[in-house]
Amino acid sequence: MLETSDIRQRLAEMQRRLASLPHLSRLGSLFTETVLIEIDGAEFYLHFEKGHLVDIQPGPSRKTPWRFAFRSDGDAIEAFWQTLPSPGFHDIFGLVKIGRGRVDGDIVCLVKNLRFFKEFMALGRLESMA
Amino acid sequence: MIDQLEAIVGRYIPIDVNGVAQRIYFEEAGSGPPVLLFHTAGADNRQWRHVLNDPDLTSRYRFIAPDMPWHGKSLPPEGWQCQEYLLTTEAYVATVLAIASALQLDKPVYAGCSMGGRIALQLAHQHVEKFKGFIAIEASDFQQAWYDIDWFHRPDAHGGEMGAALVSANIAPQAPDAERWNTQWMFMQSGPGVFRGDLSFYTRDDSLVGQLHQIDTSVAPVHIMVGEYDLTCTPEDARRTAEAIPGATLDVMREIGHFPMSEHPTQFRPHFVEALAKMR
Numbered sequence: 001m002l003e004t005s006d007i008r009q010r011l012a013e014m015q016r017r018l019a020s021l022p023h024l025s026r027l028g029s030l031f032t033e034t035v036l037i038e039i040d041g042a043e044f045y046l047h048f049e050k051g052h053l054v055d056i057q058p059g060p061s062r063k064t065p066w067r068f069a070f071r072s073d074g075d076a077i078e079a080f081w082q083t084l085p086s087p088g089f090h091d092i093f094g095l096v097k098i099g100r101g102r103v104d105g106d107i108v109c110l111v112k113n114l115r116f117f118k119e120f121m122a123l124g125r126l127e128s129m130a
Numbered sequence: 131m132i133d134q135l136e137a138i139v140g141r142y143i144p145i146d147v148n149g150v151a152q153r154i155y156f157e158e159a160g161s162g163p164p165v166l167l168f169h170t171a172g173a174d175n176r177q178w179r180h181v182l183n184d185p186d187l188t189s190r191y192r193f194i195a196p197d198m199p200w201h202g203k204s205l206p207p208e209g210w211q212c213q214e215y216l217l218t219t220e221a222y223v224a225t226v227l228a229i230a231s232a233l234q235l236d237k238p239v240y241a242g243c244s245m246g247g248r249i250a251l252q253l254a255h256q257h258v259e260k261f262k263g264f265i266a267i268e269a270s271d272f273q274q275a276w277y278d279i280d281w282f283h284r285p286d287a288h289g290g291e292m293g294a295a296l297v298s299a300n301i302a303p304q305a306p307d308a309e310r311w312n313t314q315w316m317f318m319q320s321g322p323g324v325f326r327g328d329l330s331f332y333t334r335d336d337s338l339v340g341q342l343h344q345i346d347t348s349v350a351p352v353h354i355m356v357g358e359y360d361l362t363c364t365p366e367d368a369r370r371t372a373e374a375i376p377g378a379t380l381d382v383m384r385e386i387g388h389f390p391m392s393e394h395p396t397q398f399r400p401h402f403v404e405a406l407a408k409m410r
Contacts (some may be wrong), residue, residue: 084303085360091299097276097361112287114295 025051028116036069068105076100156196160188164238167195168246172325175201180395183273215327241265263409265317268369274335326365338406347377357386
């Protein structure tokens with residue numbers, strides 16, 4: 001199971017990977033929002049500006065506004081981040097459909113930026129770290 | 131003869147669907163018993179490009195892959211600009227029958243994926259005698275939407291791009307990258323409101339529920355295929371459906387999602403060969 005420190009480290013790696021992928025930053029060029037990632041209750045506020053992840057703010061926080069939140073558990077997000085995830089664990093909406101993930105807040109904002117956000121979340125996969 | 135030319139030939143044929151004139155684009159290849167190939171919601175007949183380009187299969191079958199009205203190169207009907215496109219079971223069934231009749235097909239095999247698979251079951255229920263058999267891919271009697279279909283037609287965002295990003299959830303991680311993105315490109319290209327109108331039919335028409343036991347597979351076989359990574363029509367949905375149809379067969383395909391023939395053609399091929407062999 002992923003510990004909070006593992007997730008923090010993984011998100012930092014994803015931030016570095018995003019910075020090295022111009023196509024992804026371009027896809028997110030209209031995305032300037034704060035997203036809450038919550039895994040087993042541990043909160044991370046991801047501040048995006050024009051497709052760049054400029055800050056990862058650890059929680060808990062009761063005064064950080066966010067546009068939408070993605071919540072899951074450590075085992076599920078670890079399964080999601082496998083190179084070849086099992087059915088249901090292969091997509092953030094898969095996690096939602098099998099009851100291991102939840103989207104709260106402005107879901108239309110997420111859907112408008114869905115390719116960008118899904119590809120960002122997939123950067124946590126091990127092959128993306130190579 | 132130019133060696134590099136693909137065997138696929140595209141043509142148009144006018145049909146009448148419940149009094150509405152439609153100009154249907156279809157692609158075909160091969161010779162032998164006719165097999166109709168219908169695409170999923172929000173896409174077009176290019177999903178079948180690998181089957182139509184398979185020299186072994188086309189040496190044994192004549193494959194015909196139409197674009198449904200509003201899809202691909204089949205234009206919407208006259209007056210579309212003031213209509214809200216909402217596909218119905220009635221119009222869908224009438225379209226398939228009109229195409230088969232216009233092309234003078236004698237008891238074709240019908241194969242369709244997703245909403246095309248749902249219609250396979252409707253055709254098996256309503257018009258079993260007109261077909262040699264039914265291959266219902268990613269098909270079940272009914273699923274409720276796990277998304278809001280109105281996401282895909284709004285003035286402030288590109289419905290095709292959002293639809294493609296959503297349906298990527300239905301593509302298995304084993305799919306070759308090129309085919310994954312070819313599959314999504316078709317969704318990105320679909321006309322405004324078309325994916326939404328297809329999903330309206332697919333997620334709201336529950337008319338098959340409770341009727342499946344009436345399908346007579348002794349007249350024409352029904353074979354259901356489903357990918358293990360399909361989030362929309364899950365293997366459980368397909369199994370429930372197959373078990374409710376006396377004599378129907380089921381194939382759960384590993385490392386495949388909701389678009390088998392398009393997302394991972396080599397993985398799909400042996401399953402499709404087996405399905406065609408059942409259509410006797």
